[in-house]
Amino acid sequence: MNNFRYIIGVTSEIQQGLTIWEGKIKEYLDIYYLGNRENAKDTKFYRCISKVREINNQLLDKEEFVRSVIDDQNLLATISIVQRSNIIFENDFTPCLEIESLTNSPWNTINYLQPEKRKGAATSLIEYVIMEGRSEGMNITKLFAVPQEKYFYEKIGFEETNGSGEMILNRNSASMFLLDQEQRRESRTFD
Amino acid sequence: MSQSKINQPTPEQIERWKQIDELEHGATAGFSTPEQDDKNVKEFLENDYIETQLERLRAHRKKLIEKLKWTEDYEDLLLKENEKMSQKKIFIIIMQTLLYLSGTDNSGVKAYPHFLH
Numbered sequence: 001m002n003n004f005r006y007i008i009g010v011t012s013e014i015q016q017g018l019t020i021w022e023g024k025i026k027e028y029l030d031i032y033y034l035g036n037r038e039n040a041k042d043t044k045f046y047r048c049i050s051k052v053r054e055i056n057n058q059l060l061d062k063e064e065f066v067r068s069v070i071d072d073q074n075l076l077a078t079i080s081i082v083q084r085s086n087i088i089f090e091n092d093f094t095p096c097l098e099i100e101s102l103t104n105s106p107w108n109t110i111n112y113l114q115p116e117k118r119k120g121a122a123t124s125l126i127e128y129v130i131m132e133g134r135s136e137g138m139n140i141t142k143l144f145a146v147p148q149e150k151y152f153y154e155k156i157g158f159e160e161t162n163g164s165g166e167m168i169l170n171r172n173s174a175s176m177f178l179l180d181q182e183q184r185r186e187s188r189t190f191d
Numbered sequence: 192m193s194q195s196k197i198n199q200p201t202p203e204q205i206e207r208w209k210q211i212d213e214l215e216h217g218a219t220a221g222f223s224t225p226e227q228d229d230k231n232v233k234e235f236l237e238n239d240y241i242e243t244q245l246e247r248l249r250a251h252r253k254k255l256i257e258k259l260k261w262t263e264d265y266e267d268l269l270l271k272e273n274e275k276m277s278q279k280k281i282f283i284i285i286m287q288t289l290l291y292l293s294g295t296d297n298s299g300v301k302a303y304p305h306f307l308h
């Protein structure tokens with residue numbers, strides 16, 4: 001299992017990482033999609049480009065809400081923006097940590113093998129975000145997933161709330177996921 | 192001699208981890224419509240990202256400099272206020288001492304400086 005470093009806020013490592021991502025996006029578009037964005041439409045990579053743009057637009061104003069993981073190559077592997085929010089859960093107004101925006105790196109999202117590719121980055125980031133939320137008394141994690149991504153979040157334990165794409169991970173499911181991650185680490189399975 | 196514990200995963204766990212790995216490579220999250228995605232991608236490709244980021248950074252630096260100026264002005268104000276308060280305290284002590292030395296206060300009662308109480 002690959003290990004990742006959790007970073008809170010925007011450090012020079014993150015800024016540098018995003019600049020590398022942007023360069024790689026252009027490179028992949030030119031190589032794999034003939035420089036035409038229409039050719040990349042409806043791919044995970046296309047959505048990654050959109051999210052990179054979205055996160056970059058908010059980076060300076062929301063720097064304290066940026067959460068990322070760095071891989072063993074010291075490369076930015078996944079980035080997200082989180083926010084403290086509230087949700088009505090089991091008829092109670094409950095504080096939760098919301099993953100407002102998240103994307104894996106371009107080399108992870110593109111459907112072609114890249115040397116930088118590392119498995120487990122997004123899963124690790126979600127694990128760290130859950131732990132951070134718990135340390136601040138927020139036992140629920142919320143996010144919005146597009147239909148293509150729902151199955152991944154369901155595998156982690158997230159449940160859809162109202163059919164809009166909003167998904168939550170409750171306290172019990174989060175505990176099971178954290179335990180599963182711990183066991184995976186202890187099992188020393190190879191990626 | 193101690194030996195580190197190695198967990199033996201169940202076949203279900205191995206299968207689940209495999210599925211998570213397969214699904215997570217393209218992970219994204221956050222609300223956006225296909226139209227918003229199109230707009231974001233278009234903007235990303237049509238603008239020179241380094242130039243755009245430089246512009247944003249310069250605007251941010253300007254904001255931070257203004258904020259720093261405001262912080263420094265406020266710090267100066269508080270330091271001056273603090274100085275004024277200290278001077279006021281010294282003035283009161285001097286006045287109390289003078290009153291004490293003169294023997295009485297305005298009401299004719301023997302006055303003691305506050306700091307001697």
